[in-house]
Amino acid sequence: MNTHFIRYALFGALAIGLTLPMATASRADDFKEQCHERLRAQKDKIDRDAAKYGEHSDKVASDVNKLERERQWCRDHKADWDHNLFDVGIYIHHHDDDDHR
Numbered sequence: 363m364n365t366h367f368i369r370y371a372l373f374g375a376l377a378i379g380l381t382l383p384m385a386t387a388s389r390a391d392d393f394k395e396q397c398h399e400r401l402r403a404q405k406d407k408i409d410r411d412a413a414k415y416g417e418h419s420d421k422v423a424s425d426v427n428k429l430e431r432e433r434q435w436c437r438d439h440k441a442d443w444d445h446n447l448f449d450v451g452i453y454i455h456h457h458d459d460d461d462h463r
Contacts, residue, residue: 397432397441401448404429408453417452426455 408425415421429448436443 393436393439393441394443397436397439397443400432400435401429401443404432405448405453412452422452423455426453429453430455 404425408422408429411419411421411425433443433448
């Protein structure tokens with residue numbers, strides 16, 4: 363009887379050990395998708411406000427700061443994003459712009 367219990371316990375531990383990495387990978391994929399959606403939504407807002415108020419407006423600067431907070435959310439959740447899409451041009455904060463305002 364002890365042999366059966368030990369066998370079941372080992373098989374249970376093996377099953378958990380095999381499925382846990384897949385659950386973690388699936389969760390990382392979810393965060394990657396959420397990251398992309400969050401960045402895309404903020405990028406679209408920057409584009410709308412840049413067209414309406416101008417690229418160097420305070421509104422766009424505020425939007426870029428919000429985009430940086432979304433990037434931080436992605437970093438916190440270990441989700442990477444397309445840096446060629448979201449980390450270029452008006453989508454990044456230029457510290458030297460503060461000196462010219």
